[in-house]
Amino acid sequence: MTRTPFIAGNWKMYKTGTQAVETAVALKDMTAEISGVDIMIAPTFLSLPLVAQAVAGSNVRVGAQNLYHKNEGAFTGEVSAPMIKDSGAEYAIIGHSERRQYFGETDASVNLKIRAAADCGLTPVLCIGETESQRDAEKTFNILDKQVSDGVKGFGSDELNDLILAYEPVWAIGTGKTATADQVDEVHQYLRNLITRLYSKDFADKTRILYGGSVKPDNVKELMAIEDVDGALVGGASLNAESFINIINFRN
Ligand code: 13P
Numbered sequence: 001m002t003r004t005p006f007i008a009g010n011w012k013m014y015k016t017g018t019q020a021v022e023t024a025v026a027l028k029d030m031t032a033e034i035s036g037v038d039i040m041i042a043p044t045f046l047s048l049p050l051v052a053q054a055v056a057g058s059n060v061r062v063g064a065q066n067l068y069h070k071n072e073g074a075f076t077g078e079v080s081a082p083m084i085k086d087s088g089a090e091y092a093i094i095g096h097s098e099r100r101q102y103f104g105e106t107d108a109s110v111n112l113k114i115r116a117a118a119d120c121g122l123t124p125v126l127c128i129g130e131t132e133s134q135r136d137a138e139k140t141f142n143i144l145d146k147q148v149s150d151g152v153k154g155f156g157s158d159e160l161n162d163l164i165l166a167y168e169p170v171w172a173i174g175t176g177k178t179a180t181a182d183q184v185d186e187v188h189q190y191l192r193n194l195i196t197r198l199y200s201k202d203f204a205d206k207t208r209i210l211y212g213g214s215v216k217p218d219n220v221k222e223l224m225a226i227e228d229v230d231g232a233l234v235g236g237a238s239l240n241a242e243s244f245i246n247i248i249n250f251r252n
Contacts, residue, residue: 005224006164006208006231007248008040008125009238010065010093011047020047021054026241028058031248035059038231039248040091041238045079052088063091063125066099069112071120081116092117093233095151096127097170107150114151114160123162125233126151127212128191132171141190148194157199165191165209166233172213174235181222184211188228217246224250 015023020043031039042063043051052062068078084092094117095110110126117124128147130140144167152160167187169179179187188209195204211223212233223229238244 003206003208003230004036004038005250006038006040006210007250008063008091008093008166008210008231008233009042009244010096010212010233010235011041011043011239012065012098012235013044014239015043015047017047017050020044021050023239023241024051024054024060027244028055028060030241030245031059034248037248042091042093045084048084048089049087056088061091062089063093064089064122065093065096067092067094067113067116067122069109069116071116081113081120081122085120085122090123091125091164092122093125093127093166095147097129097168097173101170107147110147110151111153114155118155118159123164124160125164125166125210127166127168127233129168129170129173129213135169135171140187144187144191145194148191149198152198157203160203163207164231165195165207166212167191167209168212168233174214176214178214178216178219178223179211181226184223184229185226188226192228215247217243220247220250 039059040061040063042065064084067081067084071080071082094113099105114124128144130143134143172179191209192204195207208230210231210233211229215232215234216237
């Protein structure tokens with residue numbers, strides 16, 4: 001089974017609208033001739049429609065970093081899946097560890113968000129990952145099992161056509177500490193088997209599993225060479241178009 005590699009940039013709370021458009025246009029130009037890789041960037045909500053417009057018709061797709069699970073209502077400060085979809089985004093990152101850590105997201109809220117994304121045709125990028133103390137306590141697989149199983153609870157495989165998983169060990173995010181190839185290999189194989197158990201081999205074979213956590217131009221090739229790594233979710237190194245293009249061009 002060949003899965004098209006998926007390279008995504010999570011811009012977190014960086015860049016004004018002007019800066020986001022500038023980087024997006026640079027990426028659009030640099031990726032004009034690229035094929036065989038899906039590219040996505042996730043700017044802030046505020047920049048989302050501007051960036052989506054700037055890259056429309058190009059090889060660059062756009063995603064949100066979060067969403068609220070209700071379609072509309074008196075929920076001050078929140079943004080819904082239909083609003084995100086209407087802005088031109090096609091993906092939604094859901095359950096990022098920074099959301100879980102700083103904004104109280106749980107596997108239950110993640111599940112509601114995946115439902116909201118799927119219902120309006122946004123592809124969910126479900127983020128999972130253990131903390132350093134959980135890894136040290138040998139709880140990594142239990143944690144991942146729960147995050148995935150509870151995250152997709154109640155979904156049939158037909159409703160989750162394009163599910164993307166992103167394994168981001170919390171201890172490797174923004175720390176410069178990448179997981180070793182053996183650690184990534186072990187976890188990604190585990191996740192592929194877990195999806196097989198929850199759904200089917202066919203479904204698991206087409207589900208893309210990304211790695212995230214200090215991915216850089218100089219380590220992406222080694223990570224992408226791991227059989228069950230189907231792409232990367234990149235934070236810091238995606239903020240600069242030159243650096244991100246070197247990750248997108250991981251084959252070179
Ligand atoms: P860094 O690449 O900066 O470690 O961030 C990873 C991440 O959190 C992407 O979602």
